[in-house]
Amino acid sequence: MEKDGINSFGAYLELITNRNPVVHQITNFVTANDCANAVLAMGGRTVMADYIEEVEEITGAADSLVLNLGVPSEERLQSLLLAGKAANKKRIPVVFDPVGCGASSFRRNAAKKLLHEVEVSVIRGNSSEIQCLFDKYNRMRGIDAETKFDSICTVRKFAEKTHAVVVVTGERDIVTDGDKMYMIENGCKEMSLLTGTGCICSALTGLFLGADTKAVYSAVCAAACVGIAGELSWKRYGECGLGHFHMGLFDMLGNMRKEIFEAEARIHEI
Ligand SMILES: Nc1ncnc2c1ncn2[C@@H]1O[C@H](COP(=O)(O)OP(=O)(O)OP(=O)(O)O)[C@@H](O)[C@H]1O
Numbered sequence: 230m231e232k233d234g235i236n237s238f239g240a241y242l243e244l245i246t247n248r249n250p251v252v253h254q255i256t257n258f259v260t261a262n263d264c265a266n267a268v269l270a271m272g273g274r275t276v277m278a279d280y281i282e283e284v285e286e287i288t289g290a291a292d293s294l295v296l297n298l299g300v301p302s303e304e305r306l307q308s309l310l311l312a313g314k315a316a317n318k319k320r321i322p323v324v325f326d327p328v329g330c331g332a333s334s335f336r337r338n339a340a341k342k343l344l345h346e347v348e349v350s351v352i353r354g355n356s357s358e359i360q361c362l363f364d365k366y367n368r369m370r371g372i373d374a375e376t377k378f379d380s381i382c383t384v385r386k387f388a389e390k391t392h393a394v395v396v397v398t399g400e401r402d403i404v405t406d407g408d409k410m411y412m413i414e415n416g417c418k419e420m421s422l423l424t425g426t427g428c429i430c431s432a433l434t435g436l437f438l439g440a441d442t443k444a445v446y447s448a449v450c451a452a453a454c455v456g457i458a459g460e461l462s463w464k465r466y467g468e469c470g471l472g473h474f475h476m477g478l479f480d481m482l483g484n485m486r487k488e489i490f491e492a493e494a495r496i497h498e499i
């Protein structure tokens with residue numbers, strides 16, 4: 230496992246269990262429960278609120294904010310913007326998950342507006358979503374990734390342009406802050422049979438950020454944790470079926486310790 234510049238992943242896991250950061254997530258009804266339980270399993274706390282009258286106050290009391298575009302509406306977009314701006318004012322780190330951002334012009338415009346008005350620390354999406362955000366491709370039929378995003382240079386440029394850490398998940402996850410670039414090889418193909426593993430990755434990025442971990446390491450740790458949990462759960466429960474595999478993810482996230490992480494993580498600086 231590559232460790233240059235990453236002093237101790239174990240320490241980042243311990244930061245979470247010592248601090249129990251509160252992650253405010255404005256997310257979608259498809260995956261909200263999984264995102265909440267993933268954060269709890271790893272030792273964090275979470276709150277989900279999107280009513281315009283309370284969203285800034287609740288953001289202000291959190292350690293990090295995750296903005297997920299999964300089921301957008303005009304009202305929810307207002308909430309995302311208000312929360313994002315409240316977080317920026319208090320220097321609370323923000324993760325943006327542009328779920329299905331190419332699926333409609335409303336989502337595309339919403340994602341653009343959000344990136345324009347809110348300073349985000351990390352953007353995490355699948356290859357189609359990141360492609361769409363970078364204006365390389367504007368066409369997408371659904372929510373999940375369809376095409377391979379293989380231009381490492383484009384991801385790096387996107388990070389430079391947005392001053393955010395950019396994460397592209399998929400068979401291999403790519404994380405860059407525009408300078409350093411990491412590849413995470415954890416995960417298994419069966420993870421795409423469950424909806425929400427990407428949303429969980431974004432939620433856990435918020436968790437590491439909320440424990441004061443540097444953005445690029447937060448993103449690397451979160452991607453590796455989800456991938457490891459997926460692999461271990463499939464190994465243990467795959468033969469039972471997708472339901473057990475799904476629940477097993479939370480068992481494995483809950484059991485994630487420094488030793489397991491360091492034995493299982495396949496992280497390379499590229
Ligand atoms: N073919 C694969 N092989 C290994 N890991 C995979 C594969 N496909 C997805 N993953 C893993 O699944 C997780 C989610 O990645 P993915 O790119 O599928 O997110 P997503 O499309 O945004 O998901 P969702 O929208 O369902 O939340 C990541 O940890 C990723 O590494």
Ligand SMILES: Cc1ncsc1CCO
Pocket residue numbers: 257259260299300328372424425427428
């Ligand atoms: C399937 C789906 N539709 C809106 S959000 C979501 C979960 C994947 O992010």
